[in-house]
Amino acid sequence: MHELAPPRFTSVGEAVELAPRDPNPESEYEWSVESRPDESSATVGDSPVVHFEPDEPGVYRLCLSGTEDDSHRLVRAFPDERRTARFELPVSDLPIPQAELDSICIAGPFNEHLVGRNRPTFEDGRYVFETRLPPGDYPYGFLMNDDLTEQVQDTLTVPGPGRPRIRLDSELDGDEIVISAEASSAPNSEFSDDELKTEFYVEGTADDRDSVSVVRNQRSLRLSREENGDEIRVHAVAVGERHSVADCVEIAEGKEEKVREREIRSPNDAPEWAESPTVYEIFVRSFAGETVDTTFTELERRVPYLESLNVDCVWLTPILGSPTDHGYHTTNYFETADDLGTREEFASFVSRCHEADIRVIFDLVINHSSRDHPAFQMSAAGVPEYRDWYVWETDEETGEKRAQRYFNWEQIPNFNFDSLAVRRLLLDVVDEWAGMVDGFRCDVAWGVPHEFWKEVAERVPDDFLLLDETIPRDPDYHEGEFTMHYDTTLYHTLREIGQGERPATAIFDALEDAGRVGFPDSAVHLRYVENHDESRYLDECGRDALKAATAATFTLPGAPMIYYGQERGMTEYRGTMQWEHGDDELTAFHRALSELRDEYPVLRDGAVEQVEFECDSENVVAFTRESTDSRAVVVLNFGESAREVTVDTAIEDVNLVTGEGIAGTEDRDGEVAAEDDNSRTKFTVESVVVARVTE
Template sequence: MHQPGPPRFCAVGESVELAPRDPNPEHEASYEWSIIESPPDSDLSVPDDPVWHLEPDAPGTYRFELETPEGRYEQRIRAFPDVRRSTSFDLERDRLPEHDPEEVSIMGPFNEHLFDREHPTLEGGTYRYEIDAEPGTHRYGYVPGDDFENAVWEEVTVPGPGKPRVFLDGPDEADGDADTTTVTAEATPGTDSEYDADELAVEFYVDDRDELTDADLEVDGHRARVPVTDLEEPVRIHAVAVGERHSVADCVIVHPDGRVERRNDPPEWARDAVVYEIFVRSFTDEATFESLERRVPYLESLGVDCLWLTPVLESPTKHGYHITDYFDTSSDLGTREEFESFVDRCHESDIRVVFDLVINHTAREHAAFDMSAACVPEYEDWYVWEDLAETGVEPDELASEIGAENPREDYAPPARTTPDGETEVAQYYFNWRGIPNVNYDSLAVRSFFLEVVDEWVDVVDGFRCDVAWGVPHGFWKEIYERVKSHDSEFLLLDETVPREPEYAESEFDVHYDTTLYYALRDVGNGERPANALLEAARAPRREGFPEWSLHMRYVENHDETRYLEECGPEAQRAAVTAVLTMPGVPMIYYGQERGATEYRQLMPWEGDGEATTFHRRLVAARHDSPALSRGDLVDVDHEAVGEESDAVVAYTRETDDEAVAVVLNFGAEPVHVRVDLDLESMDLVTGEGRNLERTDGGTVLEVEDAAVLRVADDR
């Protein structure tokens, strides 16, 4: 089935990848695109390639036809007006270490984090780089020369309204007597929007793969009536809310009996999950699947119910992200049978296993890369090869020795000489010279990685997708449909840097929450007040993430320094409490609960037992309290008694039946805090009563690091 997928939504100035699904590389010449319809002001033309990147040049609707070996299919693109505005990404010169101004470069999502490509101008004492950027907060880094480790990272906020949001719903029970069923859109304005909810437009679209058309819908404002009398198969209805900007699209499935099934909702189990990440080769001395299996009782004791493993496939590196064989487990860890035995043992303990899927790049040692570098025709386009002059790589760098101890940083840039005598360099992100980017314009690459997905979808319960921002949206949408049709409970977790709400549109269930992560670090370092956490926790709405999206919240992971080492034990207990009591999917990184201070060190099994008990009790409190796992986040008026303290924050999590107050102190000394609530004395984490001083309309308590107390039920 080569139909290219659902309708796509973008703005002028953005790029949308169009490609056949489940392609046959042997029939590449049989895939041909043509334009059926385009806006009157568009001068767009279609290339001859089967995979191409559409950049709409005018707002409106585009319709394309894809001819394939199996037939002809349509693909629609709805392009909205360009909302970008000229923005300056600045940095004071003296913030960089000693450097040559001629060798300073800037990287960020605007250039896909490609190293040494874009160069700023130096105006007085300020580096400046100007581009068009959409409203929101943008993170960027200035790099002195090739000293990536000493890059200085900064953010700039572009003013303007946020994205609106839309949520589709309808009857969830069959009504066999009805001729139509109604799909209702709940539209919410973006932050700083001039639109009210009822002023937002909602556009409904029938999926081009289904038997109905847009003309079959009876649309009235935020409602669409769908005829079901003659339906033979379910149909998919997509919608976007439109104000100053357009929302992430939502989708529902309308069944012939009138039922409406939501398409984008994450698995129900994920809403209550606590994730534990294991850096596989550092969790046990033996570093084998058998040794991991023997430690499952420890995971049970923590109360976690989802395990994320860093890569377990064949790799020459300790971290495993340089993969050389996608169809077998790494020989040093054990056989595939031993891996599956470990997964089965986790399932016996009601622990789901998430597998690290690495498909943005391969190891430089992968056989496909060797053949691509040697210009073997079948593999020539498997990787993104660029002309040497376009990369910023100096010719003398290509002659440096290959095979250093740490290939991720120390390899020479990967290069080849073409049959025409031209020098090309394989593209890689940041300074990751050992993991060249694969080329998703290649049908062979797409087919290969679909086979990888199929190979492991029956073995594990989900994929954590490494460098998800480097793989095209269209391919993630294809993977999403592929795995969800196989198992609707399968989980997809993205690593996107920075966060982008578009990955919630039929692509991923859970998203890295880098916004809260950075806020926790800044608060723990005393660089921001603790109240900043509340703004960060609510950032997904401001950033345009839809209502159904879940966000993985954490204080550290395998790519970051340890919070304990950077911010200290008191701040760590407060930060961990925040992660496990705020909305979202909390994640614990192995060793965090044992006092680990190095980000990939051997698990300190003889470490901090008190910290482990603290983590166990926090996990138990979250599981035992519906408010802590699913309640609304509500601000609480509070103040430090007799002193000023920016290190304190208070909030509640509330359901109709329960409210739990959380008071956090990121400072090194205990603080007496007054909150405007009547609290019960029993702390849900320690299990012990606290000394409370009742005041008129409030409670005063001493907080060393964290307090988690129920609000007295006066309802």
């Protein structure tokens, strides 16, 4: 694990959790504030895990005693960026008569979806809840009688600018390290790129490894290797109306036999293999078939199927001890589930995948445990050393203590990350499995503190993938934590397009949203149309829309994902895999898209540009993928009927998805007939056309 602890970046009004690294639950730790802005009176509590709340903009330095040597942390607080957010529900919109309403609460990502935590007041014929939130979009629900199945949902937009972005580049120049920052303004910012300020934070100097020096308002740094010791990290933030997600470069001691370039690493970048992989998710116990139970051995026997789909990595839903079929109620974090097989059999499956050049992603479930986990049973029974392992709250109706859960997840109480014993246990879980697999998909990542994820990211190997389930997606989880993120925005957009609620061109709004909310370009987005928590796209939107939506995930930047059975035309979201009676043509379509993405790298890393086109349907969208040496046009049709499309570019006459000629009027050179001196091309699109652009 990296010996240094990173600076934390926040805003006034937002607390920062700080905790001992690699904690020993038996040790005595104490935090203190060494320095703070002149007008600040901020202090810290006396617990080993603190939630520090800056009260003035500026730099705070905190000290943690109790470690072998006192360690120090820097917290940079920017001005409060929150604005008043007012959520309203008119009585006329109630789904039940008001007389039947005994209670009402509001839940959303801003309060961790906790039922009953926030209650609206009744004002002038409407229920109103006010709070302060940064600019952005906030999905929420008013819950009738605190019932998640009876709620009124909507999304509130808090107006204001998006977040700037920053990218660090570094190189060795003799005995110096040159680090340059490229800052980009948010689309609706009043600042130009050149007007953005930048701040560098240099961590780990030769004289004092715990010190962090601060350099402001310049776009590059030159650091002497000798003056800064064997290992340093440089963080940088862009500042306009708001601050960016920080980027980081790490310069570690090099060995003579290594090339010098390998001494510099960008921790926020995904491993090379995970920059644009094709992912296949398996809902484990439903995969083997109708008459055989799924085991690791049976999974291993089906690896050739994964090979045939040309996937780069496979994500297995949880495989540890659990009383449930889905596995998200963990009872034993250190043993595989008895019905799936032994650790050795799991290792054999992983080895077989590696032989097929397929990486394995492990579902890490550490926000909560099963209520049948012995630690929870002892916590509930008042065993002193376990009482603080879970978050205990007072039930407002009964006055009794109750373990905190999210949503209506009665069987899975939340761990208490303020407990060093819990942190120790879960870090040991990370260490236990990180050496066996290639990445973690982290369940309910939004429920686990940032400080913990930052430590996880530093414990796993450099080429390890961390994928977050953060709903809705949140760029703050990219800062020294996760390198791949659920793309909840494109997911919902593809659903709305498939159901006829939005035009197909809405995919461009979804793509632009990542930059608007502040995701750096280095972030990899998981593009999916369904998963184990969602209804099947085929069932909701139909087969034609499914083909177009799937093609979108494979022809846009990011990591396309196939949820098992999606390619077989399944409609049951966790049903038994349809091996015999599946849709063979749809499976071949998925194979073709996966192979095409490998054969034409421009579909993985080329820039996306809208294409001007003519069509009599809003179900059609067109764009190009372009790199320095390749250019392709992609046209998607979400509708049930083939459409005639005219695009403002000339293309070859072969649909690269099918290998067949594109329906249209061909000229004698084998190209689709073009109009206006080869600047326009007319052809027919059924679900998807991908074609090379002619020079």
